[in-house]
Amino acid sequence: MDSQDKIIRKKDLSLLQKMYIPEILKGLRMTIRQMFKPTFTSQYPEERFKPESSFRGRPVLVAENGVERCVACGLCARVCPALAIEVQASETELEKERYPIKFEINMVRCIFCGFCEEVCPEEAIVMSNEYLLAFSSQQEALFGKEKLLKSTEELKDRLEYLRNHR
Amino acid sequence: MTKITIDGKELEVDPKLTVIQAAAQNGIHIPHFCWHPKLSVAGNCRICLVEVERMPKLVIACATQVAEGMVVKTKSEKVVKARNSVMEFLLINHPLDCPICDEAGECKLQDYAYKYSIGTSRFQEDKVHKPKRVELGPHVLLDVERCIMCSRCIRFSEEIAHQSALTFTERGTHVVLTTFPGTQLDNPYSMNVVDICPVGALTSRDFRFKARVWEMSSTDSICVGCARGCNTHVWVRNNEILRLTPRKNEEVNSNWMCDDGRLNSFKSVASEKRLNGPLIRKDGVKVEVGWDEAISKVVSELRTYRKHEIAGIASAYATNEDNYIFTRFIKEVIGSKNIGFLSHGQSGSEDDLLIRADKTPNSLGALSVGAAGENKTVGIDHILKGISDGTIKVLYVLEDNIAADPKIAEVLKNLEMLVVHSSVRNETTAKADIVLSASTFAEKHGTMTNFNGRVQRIQPAVAMIEQERAMDGMAMSRWDKFAAQNDSWGKGTKRDARSSWRIIAAVASAMGGKMKYATAEEVFKEMAERLPAFKGLSYTKVGTKGANLKEIKPVTANK
Numbered sequence: 001m002d003s004q005d006k007i008i009r010k011k012d013l014s015l016l017q018k019m020y021i022p023e024i025l026k027g028l029r030m031t032i033r034q035m036f037k038p039t040f041t042s043q044y045p046e047e048r049f050k051p052e053s054s055f056r057g058r059p060v061l062v063a064e065n066g067v068e069r070c071v072a073c074g075l076c077a078r079v080c081p082a083l084a085i086e087v088q089a090s091e092t093e094l095e096k097e098r099y100p101i102k103f104e105i106n107m108v109r110c111i112f113c114g115f116c117e118e119v120c121p122e123e124a125i126v127m128s129n130e131y132l133l134a135f136s137s138q139q140e141a142l143f144g145k146e147k148l149l150k151s152t153e154e155l156k157d158r159l160e161y162l163r164n165h166r
Numbered sequence: 167m168t169k170i171t172i173d174g175k176e177l178e179v180d181p182k183l184t185v186i187q188a189a190a191q192n193g194i195h196i197p198h199f200c201w202h203p204k205l206s207v208a209g210n211c212r213i214c215l216v217e218v219e220r221m222p223k224l225v226i227a228c229a230t231q232v233a234e235g236m237v238v239k240t241k242s243e244k245v246v247k248a249r250n251s252v253m254e255f256l257l258i259n260h261p262l263d264c265p266i267c268d269e270a271g272e273c274k275l276q277d278y279a280y281k282y283s284i285g286t287s288r289f290q291e292d293k294v295h296k297p298k299r300v301e302l303g304p305h306v307l308l309d310v311e312r313c314i315m316c317s318r319c320i321r322f323s324e325e326i327a328h329q330s331a332l333t334f335t336e337r338g339t340h341v342v343l344t345t346f347p348g349t350q351l352d353n354p355y356s357m358n359v360v361d362i363c364p365v366g367a368l369t370s371r372d373f374r375f376k377a378r379v380w381e382m383s384s385t386d387s388i389c390v391g392c393a394r395g396c397n398t399h400v401w402v403r404n405n406e407i408l409r410l411t412p413r414k415n416e417e418v419n420s421n422w423m424c425d426d427g428r429l430n431s432f433k434s435v436a437s438e439k440r441l442n443g444p445l446i447r448k449d450g451v452k453v454e455v456g457w458d459e460a461i462s463k464v465v466s467e468l469r470t471y472r473k474h475e476i477a478g479i480a481s482a483y484a485t486n487e488d489n490y491i492f493t494r495f496i497k498e499v500i501g502s503k504n505i506g507f508l509s510h511g512q513s514g515s516e517d518d519l520l521i522r523a524d525k526t527p528n529s530l531g532a533l534s535v536g537a538a539g540e541n542k543t544v545g546i547d548h549i550l551k552g553i554s555d556g557t558i559k560v561l562y563v564l565e566d567n568i569a570a571d572p573k574i575a576e577v578l579k580n581l582e583m584l585v586v587h588s589s590v591r592n593e594t595t596a597k598a599d600i601v602l603s604a605s606t607f608a609e610k611h612g613t614m615t616n617f618n619g620r621v622q623r624i625q626p627a628v629a630m631i632e633q634e635r636a637m638d639g640m641a642m643s644r645w646d647k648f649a650a651q652n653d654s655w656g657k658g659t660k661r662d663a664r665s666s667w668r669i670i671a672a673v674a675s676a677m678g679g680k681m682k683y684a685t686a687e688e689v690f691k692e693m694a695e696r697l698p699a700f701k702g703l704s705y706t707k708v709g710t711k712g713a714n715l716k717e718i719k720p721v722t723a724n725k
Contacts, residue, residue: 074378077381
């Protein structure tokens with residue numbers, strides 16, 4: 001026989017391991033022990049998982065006193081690696097001068113990387129804790145301002161998290 | 167010549183130059199805000215400070231003349247430190263509103279902040295607040311907070327546009343740029359101050375907040391607003407032209423262009439009156455038809471008449487290629503001598519900077535390709551006469567709204583058949599029996615000849631229905647590159663239009679003429695072979711800056 005046909009083991013088994021039965025018992029012990037511990041399984045979709053504030057769910061626009069913070073600078077659109085964001089700016093009478101007349105995120109394109117949140121100079125786009133995203137058509141996946149705007153109260157956890165961890 | 171050394175590089179330069187000019191000529195970049203090659207030296211921004219050996223202090227490169235044996239250092243530790251300080255000073259009261267500012271992305275202050283500043287500020291006090299959204303004139307808006315007091319706009323208005331409109335008031339950090347009481351920045355070149363403003367203090371009211379600069383693609387082209395043919399960049403996003411900016415060409419327009427050309431010359435491209443595909447009159451009503459049907463209709467109609475009953479009117483608005491193919495078509499394929507073009511004459515205003523009275527971009531071009539009548543007179547009187555007395559029954563009009571003149575419109579009523587190339591609905595298309603939708607200057611390749619006999623290229627910036635930006639080698643933004651079919655963006659309107667030379671060549675081929683060209687460049691190649699004025703020219707030779715015609719014949723208008 002050639003030397004290359006020889007099976008090389010990384011680790012030689014001990015006698016106990018070679019006997020097989022003790023190892024099985026060891027495994028069973030672990031299984032039985034778990035049976036008496038509390039369960040982790042949640043009954044989705046009846047039970048919903050509530051993510052931590054560090055979770056990156058779908059990106060949303062922050063509305064402060066009913067007005068979006070966004071000034072339509074387009075940096076999120078520029079940085080988005082999946083080109084999911086489209087922004088069209090326009091002029092407003094407000095002090096910020098500029099606002100997005102159109103802000104659209106294509107949720108089919110979005111990869112939840114959070115770059116938009118990171119690049120935003122106004123803390124106007126943040127990752128929410130929403131993860132329920134199922135669509136029956138591509139049109140449905142286009143989220144305009146009406147679906148994206150969330151009040152600061154709703155996003156309190158995330159905004160706090162960002163302040164503390166950035 | 168004077169010998170100087172800049173950054174260890176020994177140079178021989180003109181003794182009249184300043185250090186910054188000498189450096190620029192030799193590819194050494196010295197940062198500058200207030201200095202502009204076309205304006206007088208102000209020397210107030212201080213960012214161009216350089217070290218000159220044996221001079222006790224740093225000097226400003228823009229106002230220091232070169233001298234024999236001068237040794238200049240632009241990157242020494244002392245200079246770098248001084249630049250950092252200047253940047254820190256300039257940024258003290260500059261608002262950090264780049265996300266809102268239209269200049270972001272093409273802002274000198276932003277660029278220099280990356281290149282020449284340390285990135286931090288020691289200034290902790292409140293910034294000075296100044297007026298925002300000040301209307302300086304009909305086209306320009308001022309944000310005084312962003313202004314760094316370089317005075318380029320003031321110098322431009324006085325030295326180039328010859329209007330004393332702008333000045334500084336107040337002192338120190340409270341300096342405010344303003345117009346003189348009772349004055350507006352309303353000279354015909356006012357929008358150039360937007361281009362030369364190194365920050366976003368002066369913005370265009372037309373382009374304000376329309377797009378970020380990095381979202382657009384830019385195509386080298388020329389302005390078709392008058393016979394000057396200023397070189398331009400055409401900025402396009404989503405297949406829509408958003409702005410024109412001047413492109414430097416010392417032979418034509420220097421660094422400038424007029425407001426009228428900048429604002430209005432491209433508006434017809436996306437006009438509400440824009441035609442979308444050919445139209446044929448059927449039972450008195452115009453119906454949209456396909457190109458094949460339209461072209462075969464033109465062919466069958468033209469065949470029913472004798473050659474001297476057909477006349478053609480070329481156009482001072484069309485490209486050289488279009489006019490050349492049209493002229494060949496009328497003269498050689500149809501065999502008619504009835505050809506001319508309407509010179510729109512010296513009707514408009516004129517000045518000694520750029521604006522020409524002739525508001526057509528190509529009247530000399532139409533003449534140089536032989537689109538004039540028998541004794542080389544410009545005008546269409548001989549054709550109109552023929553129409554009036556009934557000897558001419560069919561008229562083929564290339565890209566010119568001749569019926570805008572009510573007198574001509576009256577004459578056109580005698581025609582049996584009117585074929586019109588046009589990009590928009592107008593008085594002439596209303597009278598036409600067959601309308602062939604022609605692409606505009608922004609959608610095709612071609613050349614135009616300006617009043618000086620300079621042949622300049624236009625290039626497609628907006629895609630037509632049959633075009634793909636990538637396949638046709640057009641300038642592309644990131645959006646254009648990556649848009650998929652299901653993206654709502656990157657799907658700008660594509661219109662159904664064709665270059666006139668292509669339509670005419672198709673008609674001519676169907677009538678038995680030998681006209682087979684794949685591109686406008688091939689047409690131009692033939693022109694260079696056949697027309698003495700174009701001899702030796704090619705698209706490569708014309709390039710982005712143009713080339714002069716061999717012989718220049720001035721256009722004399724008799725109409």
